[in-house]
Amino acid sequence: MNCNPRIVIALGGNALQSKDSEPTAEAQLEVVRHTCERIADISCAGYEMAVVHGNGPQVGRIVLASETAKDVVPPMPFDVCGAMSQGYIGYHIQQCLHYALAKRNRNVPVVTLATQMVVEQSDPAFQNPTKPIGAFYSQEEARRLAQEKGYAMREDAGRGWRRVVASPLPRRIVEISAVQKLWEDTIVITCGGGGIPVVEHPDGSLSGVAAVIDKDFAAELLAEQVHADVLMILTEVERVAIRWGKPDQKDLNHLTLAEAARYVDEGHFGVGSMLPKVQAAMKFVRAHPDRKAIITSLDKALDALEGKTGTVVTFA
Template sequence: MYGIVANTILLNIEGFIVLPKFVVSQSSADLRRQARVAVYAIGGNALSDPTSRKSSKEVLEKVMDDIINLLEAGYRLLITHGNGPQVGDLLMLEETCLIERTRVGLDEWVAATQGMIGHTLSLNLERHLSKKHRPERTAVVLTRVEVDEGDIAFAAPTKPVGPILDEDTIARMDWDVATTAHGARRVVPSPKPLRVLDLEVINSLLELNAVVICAGGGGIPVVMDGTPRGVAAVIDKDRVSALLACDLKADLLVFSTGVDAVRRDFGLESEEVIHEMDVDLAQSLLNEGQLPAGSMGPKVEAMIEARINSETVNIVLCQPGDVLGAVRGDCGTRLL
């Protein structure tokens, strides 16, 4: 019996799998031998720098190298990605171009970025897979994630989106704005993810040996009123990545970000690189304000959540290109 994988696998609007071009990949026995699953979370800033509005092509190439290296190490791979810069740019475009038309909901813009970024990642990854003569193909899944409409996040927006804002833009737009490490950015609600509605579809695609790109931008935020209903929010993709890793019983969870490791006293003379930490140390760093919201804080919170819900998953944080070194313990930060 053979596993069938599409050249590019997409879901249509009804949720059915569309397989436009088939190739025979590996036997079921091969898939069982390659049973380890890795979740690789790409930061949105790896795809677009909010300080420059330019795509970070060099960083993206390192991300692709990480993905290929994990595949060659025997992992089946699920990729998540952020969308903060991209969804913010779309919101700004809507505000500046809107005259007399119906506004698009934030959940719909999240869905749009899932398609756009998923397409970009798929094209790049297909090119690398072909160069390495790998049998896998990509699957881009529009992913809905349930949240609680009563979540306190809706009253206290914290998620930075879009570019750095100048004073004129801040004064002109009726937005919630917060100061980040790079400057002022718009912030939107970021509720806690409760459940990935499309988990069974994602798992089925992994079993087909597809490289699954899903939960982009943290997933499309929905509440359940009998059926899903979109709400205005951007879920933190690191929290969703942790949720997926636990639900899928993944062996490896990678947070790929713009810094090489977690650090204490960042930017001070007493700065210390932390290569290993347990949950107690991670929580104390958060409590001390060492890991601010909008940067490293949510990533370490997601690492803690993953460890609390799974004793076996290997959890590492590293910069793009360092994944194998982080797995070996040579670089990055590992949560014990």
């Protein structure tokens, strides 16, 4: 059995698509190439890993395309659109990561696993949608979409208005045994988009539901179940900050569980942005007091693992 440290990496939207480029598959592929160079560096540093990615912009566009073409072909259910996003994003990552590893003479297989995530039908998130998906709109455009299509729209961290859908908590990774069997000699791209949300019925059957599970919570659950040493959440910023965007903004190098809980209670972190990342990090170190979570940017990931930057979250 290998003794290499285990890490679960959660990729934020900026690791898949640039806000400065067109929302096309070709533009996404260019961003993913850069992302996979950084992931390959971590693999070459001796880490065993799994990769979890978001899908908010992508699943939103797939849903929009399906609804726009409804007069030509029947629209796909939301869970099917999530599965489609899981497949094509995973394809891009595994293709680029395989190449990045090959350039470094590192022969590690990379596979994408279509992953279902059990949620509870009674989860209160279904009554209070918060997960942003799809494109950004002006307030006027958002108001029109809410009136015409019945979408729930919400302002997203000063960047514009987006459609929001339910984001229930992940309860069980259906394919976890497959991930565990593949772990030691394969990099698995799994729980993409937080996993395809499904509910379990009394007879054991599963059926999809309209939701997007937060990929940070999905990555946390995965990290627990593969006994990861590190949960790494990659986002746009190098460190977590309190009083974000204000003259007295303070970047944080380290957070204890108690400090993180206090800052959450004080409302320092945005609901659709930093809050789920901090909460997922807290959940992981609460479950594994001897381990740590790191929140940092993609380009600083290896430096953060070496203790040079990032926000490290520990139990105490």
